[in-house]
Structures are given as structure tokens and as C-alpha cells.
């Protein structure tokens with residue numbers, strides 16, 4: 001039986017042509033031509049002033065925190081359920097991670113829990129547009145503004161999502177994206193930082209090139225910093241994918257719709273939501289199982305795997321994993337965040353690769369229904 005992968009890209013001749021052009025011509029005086037095209041087009045797509053292409057979303061979060069001067073003694077609030085990349089950069093700069101609970105419907109950071117986590121030491125918050133879903137941005141933004149908290153929107157999973165007509169990645173003081181091979185728009189590995197804040201952007205450009213101002217010809221570094229750059233082959237791939245972004249997001253929404261039609265009437269299965277006023281780009285179709293089935297996510301994944309279907313676990317609460325488990329903040333979070341623990345326990349990501357067709361989605365759903373019937 002053909003294995004059904006959980007994620008993967010959609011590459012066409014356009015991508016091959018642009019990358020071929022980059023590897024052939026983007027050298028010497030043309031070395032930056034694809035970076036310039038990609039960054040300008042991405043900023044335009046978001047409606048923001050500045051964008052910098054980077055090697056990963058992790059580096060984009062690190063640069064945002066570093067450019068804002070966040071460090072030891074500062075607290076940064078993050079949702080408890082997300083990929084560790086949203087949070088690890090807080091540790092890179094020596095600040096303290098504070099884990100907020102998630103919302104039971106959107107699965108993103110809950111605005112109430114965010115508010116409860118704010119202390120005089122809070123310097124930043126990193127809301128995550130989880131699986132393409134949108135948190136309650138109006139409330140989060142108002143709280144952040146009232147307390148002078150810097151907002152980094154982790155839109156790694158949300159290219160093409162919208163909140164009240166505004167694109168994901170444009171709702172924070174900084175917006176960050178991932179173009180990892182599993183993401184909707186890919187450059188193989190890659191990321192991007194978007195912002196309207198010119199001083200922040202200038203500082204990020206300086207920090208990402210070993211403490212050199214852009215255009216420096218004297219190699220006369222004034223600080224030790226980082227080396228976070230993308231190659232022109234990756235920028236060319238990103239530029240081609242960005243020209244196809246509506247097609248890519250349209251396919252994700254189509255895949256979700258195939259699943260929705262098969263699963264919406266199955267008792268005890270909850271899929272991704274799209275609250276009024278939002279657009280979900282459904283990076284990963286995700287199913288949360290009612291606990292009455294008695295199936296935890298690992299057992300469910302094994303049952304799918306035995307039918308050659310790859311799935312992933314809903315992100316574990318960060319306060320539960322070994323990397324954070326023994327921290328004081330993780331201990332507090334374990335009693336504060338019941339929703340993250342409840343949702344994560346029985347949640348899995350279903351195959352959502354861009355090469356899926358309706359027949360494969362049907363096969364996944366048939367297997368799912370048969371698992372539930374025997375549970």
C-alpha cells in the first residue's frame with residue numbers, strides 16, 4: 001500500500017526555472033536580485049514596510065527578541081502548546097519563558113490566560129497562529145498595548161490566513177514565517193521577519209550579519225552578533241512559491257474541505273475551526289478525539305501507521321516535555337493550563353501534504369472511521 005505522507009510541498013516548473021536562473025545568474029552584481037524580489041513581494045503580500053529573508057523562523061524569532069534588546073530578567077509569554085521553535089529563542093537571549101494556556105476553540109494562546117500571566121517583568125509575547133488558526137488578536141493587541149508588551153506574531157504555520165481582513169504575519173510588532181519543507185510555502189529551509197518598525201528592522205539587519213551595517217565595505221564589526229542569511233537559490237524558490245501563494249493556500253483549504261465533508265458528522269471528532277471574521281489556511285488538518293474513546297494520540301498514530309498513513313501528535317504542552325519540565329515556570333504552567341493538556345492528549349494532525357487528492361483523503365477518513373468503530 002502506498003504510504004500517505006503527513007506533509008510536503010507542491011513544486012512546479014516555475015520553481016525549477018527560478019532556481020535554475022538563480023544558480024546560473026545570481027552571482028557578482030546580481031547576487032542579491034532574488035532576495036530583493038522575494039522580500040519586496042512578501043512585504044507587499046503582507047502590506048508591511050519591511051521584510052528580511054532568513055535561514056529559518058527560529059532565527060527570525062531570535063533576531064526579533066535580540067533587536068528589541070530582550071534578555072536576562074525579562075519574561076516572555078508564549079502559548080504552552082506550540083512547536084519548540086516558537087520558544088527556544090527566548091532561552092537563547094537568556095530571558096524567561098512563561099507558558100500561557102490555549103483557547104479550546106482556536107487552539108491558539110488564550111487572551112485571558114495571557115492577561116493572567118502578565119507581570120511587571122513581561123517584555124514580549126509570542127502568539128502563534130497554530131495550524132493556520134487565529135487567536136483573539138483584538139484582545140491580545142489591546143492587552144499588549146496597555147502594558148507596553150512587544151508582540152512577535154509566529155505565523156510560521158499561517159501564510160494565507162487572515163484576521164478581520166488582515167494577513168497573518170502583519171498583526172504583531174514583528175511577524176515571523178517558516179519556509180521549512182513541511183510548510184505551505186517552502187524554500188526547503190528558510191524564514192522571514194516582517195515589520196513596520198524601521199529602527200527594529202535596521203537593528204535586525206545589523207545583528208543578522210555579524211554586527212555589520214548593510215553595505216559595510218570595511219569589515220569593521222562594532223559588535224559580535226549572528227550570521228542569519230538565506231541563499232539566492234532559496235530566495236528564488238520562495239519567490240516562485242509566493243507567486244503561487246493563492247494556489248497553495250487554496251489547495252490547503254480544499255484538502256480541509258474534503259476531510260470536513262467526511263468527518264463533520266462523526267461523533268466525538270473535532271476539526272480545526274474558522275471563527276467569523278477569520279480565514280484559516282489549514283496548514284495541518286487536525287482532529288481532537290473525545291476522551292470517551294479512550295484513545296490517546298500515540299495509540300491513534302500507531303493505528304494509522306499500521307495502515308501506511310503518517311500522522312503527527314498535536315504539539316505536547318511545552319511545560320510537559322523534558323526540555324522545559326524542570327523549570328519553575330513549567331511547574332506553574334502544569335497546574336495553570338488544563339486546556340493545553342486536554343486538547344493535546346487526544347489530538348493528531350492528519351495527512352495534509354499538498355500532493356494529496358480526494359481519493360487519498362477518503363482512504364484516511366475510512367481508516368479513521370474504522371478505528372473509531374473498533375475503539
Ligand SMILES: *Cc1c(COP(=O)(O)O)cnc(C)c1O
Nearest residue numbers: 056057058083085086156178180
Ligand atoms: C515550523 C515552525 C517554526 C520554526 O520554523 P523553522 O523554519 O524550522 O525554524 C516556528 N514556529 C512554528 C509554530 C512552526 O510550526
